[in-house]
Amino acid sequence: MTKTAWVFPGQGSQTLGMGMDLLDIPSAKDKFAQAEAILGWSVTEICQNQEEKLAQTLYTQPCLYVVESILADLMRERGHQPDLVAGHSLGEYIALYIAGVFEWSAGLQLVKRRAELMDSAAGGMMAALMNFDREQLETVIAQTPDVVLANDNSPAQVVISGTPDAVQTVMSQVKAKRAIPLKVSGAFHSHLMAAAAAEFQDILESVEFESATVPVMSNVEPVPSADAQILKQRLTQQMTGSVRWREISLQLPANSIEQVIEIGPGNVLTGLIKRTTPDLILNNVRNAAELPD
Numbered sequence: 001m002t003k004t005a006w007v008f009p010g011q012g013s014q015t016l017g018m019g020m021d022l023l024d025i026p027s028a029k030d031k032f033a034q035a036e037a038i039l040g041w042s043v044t045e046i047c048q049n050q051e052e053k054l055a056q057t058l059y060t061q062p063c064l065y066v067v068e069s070i071l072a073d074l075m076r077e078r079g080h081q082p083d084l085v086a087g088h089s090l091g092e093y094i095a096l097y098i099a100g101v102f103e104w105s106a107g108l109q110l111v112k113r114r115a116e117l118m119d120s121a122a123g124g125m126m127a128a129l130m131n132f133d134r135e136q137l138e139t140v141i142a143q144t145p146d147v148v149l150a151n152d153n154s155p156a157q158v159v160i161s162g163t164p165d166a167v168q169t170v171m172s173q174v175k176a177k178r179a180i181p182l183k184v185s186g187a188f189h190s191h192l193m194a195a196a197a198a199e200f201q202d203i204l205e206s207v208e209f210e211s212a213t214v215p216v217m218s219n220v221e222p223v224p225s226a227d228a229q230i231l232k233q234r235l236t237q238q239m240t241g242s243v244r245w246r247e248i249s250l251q252l253p254a255n256s257i258e259q260v261i262e263i264g265p266g267n268v269l270t271g272l273i274k275r276t277t278p279d280l281i282l283n284n285v286r287n288a289a290e291l292p293d
Contacts, residue, residue: 002281004259005252006075006082006098007273008068008091011060011184013266016051019044019067021288027077028070031104035066038108043067057185061090061115065108068094068264074291075263084224084257086217086248088269089151089189090114092238099212101231106207113203117196118239124187125164131156131177140173150189151243154275161190189242197239204236215255222247224255245269249276261285 022028023044036042043066046053053059072094087095090111097107129137137158141147147162147170159182160170167187171179187193209232215224218234220241225231249272252260259281262270270282285291 002259003083003256004261005084005086005257006072006095007085007260007262007269008072008087008094008098009262009264009266009268010064010087010089010091011057012182013264013268014054014060014064015265016049016054017047018063018265018287019047019070022067022070022074025074025288028074031066031070031073034105035062035108038105039112055183056119058115058119061111061118062108064090064264065093065111069097069104069107071285071287071291072098072263074288075261075285078292080292082214082261084215084217084252084255086222087219088245089219089238089243091264091269092216092219092235094264095216096212096231096235099214099216099226101209101212101216101228102207110203110207114200114239117200118188118193119185121186121188121193121196124162124190124192125167126150126159126161126182126184126187127167127171128157128159128180128182129171129174129176129178130180132158132174137170137174140170144169146192148190149242150187152246153243154246154249154272156275157272159189161187162192163187189238189240191240193239197236200239201236204232217248217251219243219245219248222251224251245272246276249273252280253277259283 043063085095147166150161151159209228211228212226215226220234220237222244261283263285267284
């Protein structure tokens with residue numbers, strides 16, 4: 001058997017129309033109804049025709065959680081199981097749900113609150129850098145207060161996060177092929193999220209975590225674990241900590257993974273993994289049509 005990891009994308013992968021083809025499947029339709037009861041608004045309505053809302057953190061995160069978890073559950077219904085799971089930022093919540101760490105509705109409640117807190121954390125800035133000098137970047141970040149490496153995505157792509165002035169300073173001093181400010185409300189995955197993270201911590205404490213049925217690689221610590229307390233501790237640090245996706249990609253073959261399936265809209269993660277560990281078999285399940293038999 002081919003050892004397989006399932007990975008789940010985060011914010012930025014959302015697309016208008018995502019999940020709409022799942023409405024013909026009774027179990028999926030039921031999940032959308034449950035989501036509406038928890039959220040107080042309709043995921044399907046927003047995914048169908050409200051592009052502006054779908055781009056807002058408040059709505060993006062719950063929509064992705066619902067659509068990705070439904071696709072993953074349909075994979076399991078068809079007899080497929082991962083040997084390892086990981087998710088990028090928000091995607092870690094779907095990974096934890098699939099690993100049996102918490103109930104689906106508890107996960108959605110967490111994501112709803114996380115989205116609300118992150119959406120209200122205004123005043124920061126994030127920017128993506130492509131094809132840059134890593135040593136130079138690390139030096140400039142070390143010399144610039146109030147900016148951090150937020151997402152270490154691949155050898156050629158990172159995201160920095162911090163105050164607008166600090167981010168602009170790094171962008172002006174580091175030679176990069178492209179540097180693009182991101183359309184987000186705050187400085188996610190940085191110390192500027194500390195107040196939101198502290199508030200979220202109280203909610204996280206109230207949720208019961210179970211031991212994972214398959215190992216989970218966390219964003220802040222890319223070493224597989226099934227221990228409930230370790231996974232909760234890592235999730236606690238996630239809002240202010242860096243997403244170490246490049247290291248997760250490197251850990252996949254080190255853990256005998258041969259195939260990676262990205263479950264959710266787009267192909268961001270398979271693209272990043274391909275740049276870091278090119279020898280893995282990469283597949284995407286973006287919609288019902290791509291579900292394996």
